[in-house]
Amino acid sequence: MNASTLYYSNLSAHTGMQAQAPPHSCQHNKLAPRLSRGSVVCRASSKPLRKADAVIIGGGVIGLNTALTLLQKGASVLLVERGKQLCTGATGAGQGYIWMSHRSPKTAGWDLASASMDMLKRSDPDFLAEIELQATGSLLLARTEEETQGLGERASMLSKQGIHAQLLDAGAVCAREPALALPHEGSGLWVESDLQVDGRKTAAAMLAACKVYGAHFQLLMGEEVLNIQLGQQPVRTETSEHLVIGSLATIVAAGVWSGELLSAATGHSKYRQLLRPRKGHLLEMERPPSMAALKSGMMEMSYTKHYAHSSEDHLRVAPTSEEAAEGVAADITFTATSSASGSLLLGSSREFVDVASNVSAQASHAVVEAILERAQVFLPGLVGGSVLPDLIRVGLRPFAVGGYPMIGPVPGHQGLYVAAGHEGSGLALSPATAHLLASYVLEEPANMQPDTLQEVLPATRLLLAEL
Template identity: 35%
Template structure:
């Protein structure tokens, strides 16, 4: 199926014109890099070094690119990578902060199919994305590099576990459906499960779905690898990063009202082909601000869904051989889905859920999760939630019941991420009707890492007019979010 931005917008909607004081025009457009070579001053973020583009011109300068991407999370950076590798287009990535400062840097890195449902709207995109991640890991290995060191990539396999007869039946049914969909999957009884994970106890009634091909990666290492690859195109005049530079407004044509670019706090970036909003949890509020004063009746209900992950450093009480998740996580992912208040019930009571997830990261730290709650854009650590994560993990790992979390006061960290939640559970991928150059790539909630490569491929194919590998219909803005 061939698809392009202009085709979708033209067939479904008419263009909208804007006039008056909302028009912002910048006539002066400098060469992207001038005549001097680009320099990338370095600063530290977490365990990786990131950089921002250094322009040879003063602040408030104008630049022109083929594609401008708003958001430097895993979605935005893989989008840039895809455009750079699959076309000769120039790309700019803009972010109010730096990479890994949102949901990307706070995840466990699961590239899993275990908790996906065959035939669902997400299924084909998840299958395609997992295949692309495997291809990337293989290409790195073929170049003589180590995928574990480069991406934190490990084909650990996944264990989706349950402890009751009801959960075991649910897992057996899931194994049947996954096998019918072509995946290599087995059901493992609680008695046999101890051979795979000696530290895990699900009781006599419990069991697990085991998927051998599921993998995990480390977000910080993966982002560092992708950024390094993207920056190889900077010397060719095709790539630039504008970090610590929040988007303020859209730039529109004075004659047609068509979106021509974006204005940030420091620069004006014109786009010849596409502007992609990939700002994660901030995508909804950003578009609301950008559309103020216009007559576009678009409501993008992306809300931040806060999550805690507990990282216990240098953990040596036991070792995990696989990534693990309780089957209840799948239910909690869909449950408690209203970010709005219920009279008489506190916010904390009405929307907090805790589910066990557990894995070991590339350096041997124990990573436990996870929580879900709606609490706005707060990223403050809630000690009571951290304690509940520890207690919940102890219900599956008896050794943890004998250990106090306080024993790790100096060797523990808490990751806070704001997952970009959408009420119908589907990410938003595709053009904005009436705004031909503007596209969304957001709303993946906890699946941004796993779905990133498939999303990047889909958006790039839309812009280039290529045949899509996955049906985009479930993810389009059309018929979902208009007021």
């Protein structure tokens, strides 16, 4: 399964299909035929050809982790990323929560998160140091009696799943985290086992780990995938500079842009509708010297509403009325973490935007102000603090209708796979996602918890089969 570079003159293609007029992207060569199925095949392209067992489109945390997992299992990998550097997509904005406390058991998200956390903990200690894994624990924060009651219910729900969760009153929370201010009726749910990583360092460490595989790993950085050609086996992909072939698999892991790529390739517009860009802002700032350092990761209780999907939701292929209405105004919920170097990350906003573009990913001054204002309610020591424009992170979370990612083979198209739609959890869910996808591609048993096998695998298959 060695990586190799071939050129067009080395190839002959036997499609058995009728040649037609050349498609637009091959117009420089009049001999280029088009298959009668409608898929574009640039057989006579002057672009150099590259081959590997698996071609991965997208170098965010999902594509990188999938690449690394396949390499570890002996496959050669070619990864195409259009950014000239890492983290130009949602991964660059990720806060780094690897948490269970805000999730609901008996859902695909829970199973993926739980399996991912176990895998992460078993990783090489040097790798964990590079990604700045911190055992910070987590605090979910309530400000009202009603929210405190909700935290109590959540504590018993988590405990039933074997996760030690402790409900603390406002005084105990503020004794633990002196920077916090909570009203008397407030409270906090402390989960010691929750973790935190640095999203950007995670991506960089994964890329470095892939490069250790030498010629088995090819990286086309700064190259955009223009189209995926499904007319013949194996699937071919045209980038701005190359034609690439994944002899076993072509994996679309392009975050929110995956829907567009899949719709264009399959002619099925529903992929575009299934993945929606959900914009998020995150602010990075130095902690004011008078404010106590944060020891734990924290978020306000209302954040859990973004994870309140039922186990049936993965069957849904249309947005709920709430999802459709969101986007009129950004939803702001307080989150805060402290990086290993001590700077503060404050979040976050959620709003659906129409198109995934550079323009839609620009920072909004009003949203930044609203995040800072909300953070000051919980952390009064921030009052008077300001955020430098270059320390504002904006990302388009890839939201899949139904709330769960799509992981697995694309029905009806042998050799084509998808791993996309992780919304606000891509960092937390990437290890199990990569493991599942590699199991599909290599036709190996996934050997994961029974819950995951029963719920996640059929869930993703069904979501795709609904199309």
